[in-house]
Amino acid sequence: MQIPMKKYHIVFEKLNQFNKHIKSIYSHDQLFVITDENVFSHYENKVKKALSDFNVSFTVIPPGEKSKAFDMYLHVISDLIAKGLKREHMIVALGGGVVGDLAGFVAASIYRGVPFIQIPTTLLSMVDSSIGGKTGIDLPEGKNLVGAFYSPKIVLIDMDFLQTLSPREYRNGIAEVIKAGLIGNPTLYAQVRRPIELNSMHLKAAINVKKALVDSDPFDKKERMFLNFGHTFGHAIEKHFNYERFKHGEAISYGMIIAIEIGNKLNITPASLYDEVKGTLSSWQLISDPVMTKDRFVTDILTDKKNTADGFHFILLEAIGKPVIKILQKDDIL
Numbered sequence: 001m002q003i004p005m006k007k008y009h010i011v012f013e014k015l016n017q018f019n020k021h022i023k024s025i026y027s028h029d030q031l032f033v034i035t036d037e038n039v040f041s042h043y044e045n046k047v048k049k050a051l052s053d054f055n056v057s058f059t060v061i062p063p064g065e066k067s068k069a070f071d072m073y074l075h076v077i078s079d080l081i082a083k084g085l086k087r088e089h090m091i092v093a094l095g096g097g098v099v100g101d102l103a104g105f106v107a108a109s110i111y112r113g114v115p116f117i118q119i120p121t122t123l124l125s126m127v128d129s130s131i132g133g134k135t136g137i138d139l140p141e142g143k144n145l146v147g148a149f150y151s152p153k154i155v156l157i158d159m160d161f162l163q164t165l166s167p168r169e170y171r172n173g174i175a176e177v178i179k180a181g182l183i184g185n186p187t188l189y190a191q192v193r194r195p196i197e198l199n200s201m202h203l204k205a206a207i208n209v210k211k212a213l214v215d216s217d218p219f220d221k222k223e224r225m226f227l228n229f230g231h232t233f234g235h236a237i238e239k240h241f242n243y244e245r246f247k248h249g250e251a252i253s254y255g256m257i258i259a260i261e262i263g264n265k266l267n268i269t270p271a272s273l274y275d276e277v278k279g280t281l282s283s284w285q286l287i288s289d290p291v292m293t294k295d296r297f298v299t300d301i302l303t304d305k306k307n308t309a310d311g312f313h314f315i316l317l318e319a320i321g322k323p324v325i326k327i328l329q330k331d332d333i334l
Contacts, residue, residue: 097129104135108150123173175249230256
């Protein structure tokens, strides 16, 4: 199964078939894989066997959001140069969102740009972070404040990677599936309102929501901003707790609830939507009572990328499947 983007394809395939897809877009014999310690311990030998037509080298980083930092970015670049990376060589991002964002930014900037591909290994990265060409690293001031738009040559998805995820990590990705349904596919949202085992059709539906927005607005100027639903406060929550207490999907789940609360206050979002979405997120164990309130995180959102000179570009819901962009001032949020 393939999903065509404007600049590349997203391909659902088994790992042992990845060789042929990479060879169709790449003529050299060296691959430079960036991954984390967890993925490396599970998949080093399997990846080497699957990519046996290539000379594969690994750059391995610690797992977790703290690796998406400037010092790790410099470490990875130095390691790749030491291993012999040249401008025509291919970087492979093998892992979740942290690996994909970091590896993509390395690819975008080393030698002023080398080709790379995404092989996402988590549900979150399969339906969200590997798609759309956003790359970057975090700063102490906030998440994803340094980065570049840089598209992979291909995204290769094998859902068998999901078998090694912990239940919590699996739910972490469910949050983005729920978000995709809320902003662009009411049928998908209805299907995942209660815990189920996701199949490729659910992933394809979630990806197609993002595909439509990215294809229409590749540089995040208008419609693509709908994908930020829940992310303003979600990123603030992650930062507030030093990226240790909450996973990304858990944080944006609270962020979505806060966005619905603000929409209620401004008479944009129907009041009934709060309890309905809260019930959905609770059933997936993405949030718990008492639900965190927005007041303690207002300071943390001030350095968010969506806080522009004219105000916060905030995503609210008029209904399921009907997001809107509203420019809000601080008093609107409080």
